[in-house]
């Protein structure tokens with residue numbers, strides 16, 4: 001059962017499984033010319049000696065009474081981290097959008113304040129406003145796409161949490 005992972009402690013050869021009188025053994029039996037000086041002709045280990053500690057390990061760590069609590073405690077924390085990152089990014093994008101809108105507002109204001117705006121001044125303001133309009137549109141698109149992505153991530157995280165909780169019930 002575990003022979004792929006079992007190696008002889010003396011010669012480091014991989015051990016093989018063998019049944020004798022209905023009992024399982026792991027055996028290391030190198031050819032006589034390859035037997036190291038401190039190695040018995042053949043080494044036999046009862047399977048039960050190895051299986052008992054392994055079963056204990058699985059029972060305690062993998063199937064132990066605290067396994068659900070340990071997993072459940074780890075999951076919401078990961079979810080909250082993900083959510084916080086999205087909220088921060090969303091805020092940064094919205095701040096940038098507000099800033100662009102304020103700058104556009106200042107252009108209009110400058111136009112209002114000018115006593116006798118000449119053609120070039122008005123054209124300059126128009127060009128700058130058009131530029132800012134483009135940037136505002138791009139920023140709004142970025143915010144929409146980010147929110148969509150965050151929504152998809154949330155959905156994915158919820159599904160993962162659900163599946164993990166199903167797995168925990170199954171364990």
Ligand SMILES: [Zn+2]
Nearest residue numbers: 008010011028
């Ligand atoms: Zn050996």
